[in-house]
Amino acid sequence: MTSEYDLVVVGAGWFGLSAAKSYIQFHPEENVLVLDAASSIGGTWSEDRLYPGLKSNNLYGSYEYPDFRMSESVYGVKEGQHIPAAVLHRYLNDFAKHFGVYERTRLNTKVEEITAISSGGWSLTTTNDARQTAIIETKKLVLATGLTSQPNIPEYPGIDSFIPPFFHAKDFCIHKETVKSSNKAVVVGSGKSAYDIAYAFATEGDAQVDLIIRPTGQGPVWLAPPYVTPFKRKLEELLNTRALTWFSPCPWGDEDGFAISRNFLHKTAFGRLLVDNYWNAMSADVIEANGYHDDSQVNKLKPWNVAFWTGSGLGINNFDTDFFELVKNGKIRPHIADVEKLYGKTVDLTNGEKLETDVVICATGWKKELQLKLSNIGKEGTGLLYTGEARAKVIRDADRETLKEFPGLKHQPVLRFERQDEEPLRLYRFIVPPTMAFSRNLAFAGMVSTVSTAMFASVQGLWITAFFDNKLSRMAQTNDEVTKEVIRHTQFGKWRYPCGYGASLPDFAFDALPYVDLLVKDLGLKNHRKNTQIAELFEPYKPWDFKELTQEFRELHAGVTKFDHPHANGALS
Template sequence: MSPIDITETYDLVVVGSGWFGLAAARAYIQNHPHEKIAVLESNETVGGTWSKARLYPGLKSNNMLGSYEYPDFPMDPKVYGVSPGGHIPGAVLNRYLTDFAAHFGILQRLQFQTTVSIVEPTPTDGWRITAETPNGQKLIETSRLILATGLTSTPNMPVYAGADQFDKPFFHAKDFCTMAPKLKGTKNAVVVGGAKSAFDVAYAMVETGATVDLVIRPNGHGPVWIAPRYVTPLKKRIDTILNVRFMTWFSPCPWGGEDGYPSPRRFLHSTILGRFLVRTFWKVLGGDVLAANQYDSHPELKKLQPWHPVFWIGSGLSILNYDTSLFDMVKEGKIRVHVENIDRLEPGKVVLTSGHTLNADALICSTGWKKESTIKFRGLRPDDLSLKLSQEEQAFFNAQFDKKVLDMFPVVADQPELRFQPPPANPLRNYRFIVPSAFLEKRNLAFAGMISSVSTAICAAAQGMWISAHFDNKLDRVARTREEVVQEIMLHTQWGKWRYPCGYGASLPDFVFEGIPYVDMLLKDLGLRNHRKDSFFAELTSPYTPQDYAGAHDEWYDKNALVK
């Protein structure tokens, strides 16, 4: 390293100011009001996915009012102008997260346009950070480090033959907002992808007067499962029904018993009758969505029908949150669907493998994200951020815990037939999906938000509290032996490969009905009550929302008799 002076030193640095970074910063600041803390953010505003630079036209949350807010900072409809049952506009979420940061003293500790490129350990068990800023490179040292860069930071951009000759706007959906001025007057746009963001971009382009060709790879994951706001014959909100405790029992989950009801889970997943009920539950849930969307009503709309049963999908499940009908745009020919690969680009044209040529004034790729971090670690051995196992040991444990998962949950053995080659299972093997095992005793490093969950706000708040308590060695329970750590991490991470092969399960934790049991587990580690409803009936049937966890941080604070 070149001899650059350390410009700043801190007790804690948080990298990232999305939902998880802000929650982690809030918990730590409240527990350590006199420590020196910095939050580094590469964008010009807070929010991560909801930063101003990423707020493309019409962007809204999948969640509706009441399910996408921090427990101790309610999104008041009078303040933010969102009606009950309404989806939250992106600009409102940016404002809300900025207000949260200001209210809890985070904003004054934020350093914007500061991109972390290198992290390396110091001889004193701290961390040295190299960051790029508009004024050049600077070095930062900190005793503790929370990496909350999230899962949607680095675009997965496809490479096409002839791209250098295309001579039209060609970019990832992440840059849709900043590229908007160059899209004025666009008559024909090509959007690549079958995920919700592809649908959003296609919808937004039609709203501006363009005709859209939506290209979905035939050897990919296929069109996203997208549901109406209200599902099941009882017409319940889909963004909260996933957090109804008795319904979480129908999803095979190795930490499910943390909710305090292991018996119904054992019955549902360990008996023939129980597994029949599980399959019926998911068939009814998926069938309700398919019937509501009426894919069979039009040949073009039929192309958007998901390829795999909803049981296997994971947190990619989305909601129809548009002001007008997306499906009508398809029926009217304003969005034309092509299930093909792109062969090459030509000047102002996209050529498909069939030879069909699409006129394109713009090519927008909603092609997902690279799950690996762009931050480089130096001074660590290759296995320091994993389980520190040899290849032979890892293969042995993979086989052992594959068998254990299948013994616990036979229903996942009947895997779906995929149209794509699944990547080798190489998940992030962190304790509680947060801390690499090599750093459990050092208590100086944590990853926040390296999970994909439909219960973002609740999981973010719980992880933030857990990380702060872990750093201070104030968790009520934690695996103490190497064997306990390896056993738990392997079970929890190997489960993902089997549970969500059509989602992110092979590479990172993917939660749908698993989010509330995960929060149960973290709250129990903290010594807090996880049953937070007023009655047994409500505990089982009333959806958990952020409001149910209001005051949890103060409960932990008072329990540990911290000096305010």
């Protein structure tokens, strides 16, 4: 049987829920469906992924939807606290129920393939837990599967004969009993999830933990204190303080209306000196706080490059006790080596060490790429309008323009790993495939890496509804404009975050607030949302600053059915 819908959203995490909520608010009479392969909503915070000790990097107040506050009286989280995973799972369920998304959600349903159909919509082939197949057709489609759906799992020699449990961090919740049953544990990885898992085994389970850090990888994560600088400001607040965003090069940065300040900092020699000193001071602050130079074992966890080149891949030190003290006393032992082979209960490392263990957990990240198969719309659904030499020329021009505008990016860091020339995810505004920009029936939500998740999810959700309804106040008007902007923005990531995800997908740190400016101005709304100029520059932005955004958009377009864009009927130029 084939079911028909006006909108289908694939993914029930932060971004999928927000996209569905926004669309339902403006189209309460339409048939909307949310699909998710998991058994509960929440994405990263779904029930089957809540491993022991998991909590948010964000502090209370920065990880909530603008129009659905996480009140202390309801959720029990206070100012200055990180949010427990179980609370976030409950909060996202409550949000979905409050805005009518929950009853429109179908769980345990995996989308296997998506095909463009002649009617201008989409056909989705789905399977449930019983492997039963169903076909769903929809006029509009939002893909919100996110970046933590498909794990990277290493293939080691000897895995077939390895006795202890061997699993990815995604399945830590399923295997949480190993925390109590293991005397020895091997954790492969050097990101925040690897540290989380190592900490759980060392504290809750009292195990000896060996932390394996690949010498040819990106190295240990920047683990920043929740409060930084001598003024003890929240790190997430610094990222969303407008005046501080000027210290990060950004091609959409002028959207904030302060181009003069940005040009001074990035186009003059003295300005670049200030920028370099700013980032070096931030790096030095974290190095001193964590005591990387005070202990030889802790020094193995010192990041390999300055924080400037890292992007959103940093972590926040949200542990209840001193993580680095566990390293000093040998409870967590870092090894700069790779796994050579597995056999019996032994892990052989490339440096000659042999580790006996009761469990191996691979905190080896995620496949940062589109996993769904899309037919009839170009390579992986992200096709460009240019091919061959024409495409190569646009890319060369974008690289040249980036380095001209931001000369400091010419001095790229020396990497320990060989960076592959990847084809990044190329989307207009990091949301719409260039080939589909004027069809107005396909959008991606959350295909970005950011610590400003709540703001991004809410603003992207409203932007997508406006895009579908042809009510954006501004948008590139030709295929040529769309493609050149997409290339410009996506090539920038390669230069800006070589130690992050920038070569393959949008990576945001101090670029986040200017990106929100970009989308808010597309909506025709006011992006400076503070009461005074001083507050605008120096008071951090929080999700609640955008609480009235939906109502403002509704009032702006009261009685308007569509704009008279050249491509209002979906015609390509």
